[in-house]
Amino acid sequence: MLDLRPHIRPRDGVWWSQAGAEATPLVDALLDQVADIGPVRAFCGLSFNRRLREVPAELTLTSYGAMGELRKARGLQVVPAHYSVLPRLFAERILPGDVGLVQVAPPGPDGVCSLGIGVDYAADAVRHSRVLIGEINHRMPATVGTPGIPLERFAATVETDRPVPEAPDRAPDAVDGAIAARVAELVEDGDTVQMGVGALPTAIMDGLAGHRDLGFHSGMLTDGVLRLVEKGVLTGRRKEIDEGLLVTGTAIGSAELYARLGELPVVFRPASYTHDPGVLARLRRLVAINSAIEVDLSGQVGSEVAGGRYLGGIGGQADFSGAAVRTGARSVIALRSTAGGASTVVPVLSGPVSTARADVDVVVTEHGTAWLRGCPPADRGARLVAVAAPEHREDLERSLREGT
Structure with missing residues (x-):
């Protein structure tokens, strides 16, 4: 497990990507280590991570809504905001944004990692983060349309080879x-x-x-x-x-x-x-x-x-x-x-x-x-x-x- 303590300070704001792009191994590491790190504010969107239903007392969890497993998260703080305003809230340091936990595709020949299927608010938050920690998932597809993240921009990385999470849903009736x-x-x-x-x-x-x-x-x-x-x-x-x-x-x-x-x-x-x-x-x-x-x-x-x-x-x-x-x-x-x-x-x-x-x-x-x-x-x-x-x-x- 990656030691996050050298990279996250007490009272830092930490955000991570949502849905299939959620950097689950890094989020789990944060949940395991936050008691040693100190109080941390966190932000995420739609989550498939069941561990977020019960978060440690040292972690204050914020989102733009209660989606996925966040519907059952105790103490979730919802920020009522239009999605178009999220980039501004990161830029103004209103949303937690000191440290970003991102899942990316392996670097290409140019040494740049694509944000894959999770560009959305992540690409805007990256620009304002002091520290980036990456999960390099060899099954995350590289996508085009937005500049990626140079490998040297990451303070630390872990490599995984896990399926990108699929969306749970019922069939139409x-x-x-x-x-x-x-x-x-x-x-x-x-x-x-x-x-x-x-x-x-x-x-x-x-x-x-x-x-x-x-x-x-x-x-x-x-x-x-x-x-x-x-x-x-x-x-x-x-x-x-x-x-x-x-x-x-x-x-x-x-x-x-x-x-x-x-x-x-x-x-x-x-x-x-x-x-x-x-x-x-x-x-x-x-x-x-x-x-x-x-x-x-x-x-x-x-x-x-x-x-x-x-x-x-x-x-x-x-x-x-x-x-x-x-x-x-x-x-x-x-x-x-x-x-x-x-x-x-x-x-x-x-x-x-x-x-x-x-x-x-x-x-x-x-x-x-x-x-x-x-x-x-x-x-x-x-x-x-x-x-x-x-x-x-x-x-x-x-x-x-x-x-x-």
């Missing part, structure tokens, strides 16, 4: 398919799509198989993208910028996806590019397709909290939804009409507003499509009730009448 069919009707040939990760986004991607010349610009790239490229759907020929290219910050998917990234016309760019408002404003046919935990009867979206627990985060939803409404084609919120038997269309959100009602054009469930663009408050509730689960509509209509 009939409800997901019904929603996907409705969303597909909202996407036109030549549009540029943005989408997240999960069973519903997977179904939506598969539902776009009949379209032509779609573009892709998103924070995350999944197996659904690979399938659409194979079908000749994602050509990017009509994109206003990055013509012919798939633009993303991270890949989250299967071993096959990681192995075949080299076959795709994909560039991995940092969050300071993928989520930048100025960049997104140039995508005039951007269709932002995002999920939610709840939508209230005015069209406000909650994607962070349910039942008093953090289950998600703002992430890039507001960045892309806002851009799609202002300068793109349309902003779509797609969600199942129920979760655990409860309605996801609610009179009042149970948590904070993640995306403002003005940044939502359409809400889609398996029961219908509610058009909200240009819709006054007096009509919004009725349109949203119409796409709610039938067994919950009477209660929602009562809430509308009583103003509760």
